[in-house]
Amino acid sequence: MSLADKVRILYVENDISQSETVKGILERKLGADYSIELAISYPKAVEAIKKNGAKHYALYILDVKLKDGNGIDIVRMLRKSKQDQGMGYNGYIVILTDGPFTQVKAELEGVGIRKIEYVMKPLAPEEKLNEFVAMLRKIAGKKDSLGNYIAASDDYLDGT
Numbered sequence: 460m461s462l463a464d465k466v467r468i469l470y471v472e473n474d475i476s477q478s479e480t481v482k483g484i485l486e487r488k489l490g491a492d493y494s495i496e497l498a499i500s501y502p503k504a505v506e507a508i509k510k511n512g513a514k515h516y517a518l519y520i521l522d523v524k525l526k527d528g529n530g531i532d533i534v535r536m537l538r539k540s541k542q543d544q545g546m547g548y549n550g551y552i553v554i555l556t557d558g559p560f561t562q563v564k565a566e567l568e569g570v571g572i573r574k575i576e577y578v579m580k581p582l583a584p585e586e587k588l589n590e591f592v593a594m595l596r597k598i599a600g601k602k603d604s605l606g607n608y609i610a611a612s613d614d615y616l617d618g619t
Contacts, residue, residue, distance in 0.1 A: 465494040468595070470520040471504040471530060472497070472555070481582050488592045501528020505536065513537050513548040518595065522580070523556045523563055530554060531566050534575070551598045555580050574598070 472478035482497050498504035521530035537548040551574040556563050567575060582588055
């Protein structure tokens with residue numbers, strides 16, 4: 460399978476040890492249909508998005524607390540690209556947080572991207588990672604005729 464046919468994921472996490480471990484496990488469990496790119500800092504994530512374009516990735520996995528930025532700012536940047544260029548991000552975002560979901564949800568309320576899932580860190584033990592992988596398989600979709608990523612099931616986040 461060529462890279463163009465794979466479901467591409469940008470995983471932004473500044474804990475290098477944890478991110479490499481989780482990336483390796485996700486690659487093994489998700490299989491060859493997925494390609495996971497790791498950005499270990501806010502500037503690296505912004506660089507990858509600017510270089511490849513927001514639509515390059517089917518899914519973003521973003522840690523809220525980065526040493527040099529904020530995952531919420533990345534969500535705002537993805538939304539801004541949608542407004543400014545008419546070609547912004549339409550896919551799903553998974554927010555990783557070790558704090559209360561309500562606070563993070565409140566910060567993202569007016570951003571205008573409805574396809575956001577929240578996951579509590581850390582992503583270990585094994586059964587939690589298995590649940591995370593199952594969720595990623597459900598929400599990471601394929602491309603539509605215009606080249607936009609669409610969810611395998613847009614109803615997933617609505618609880619249906």
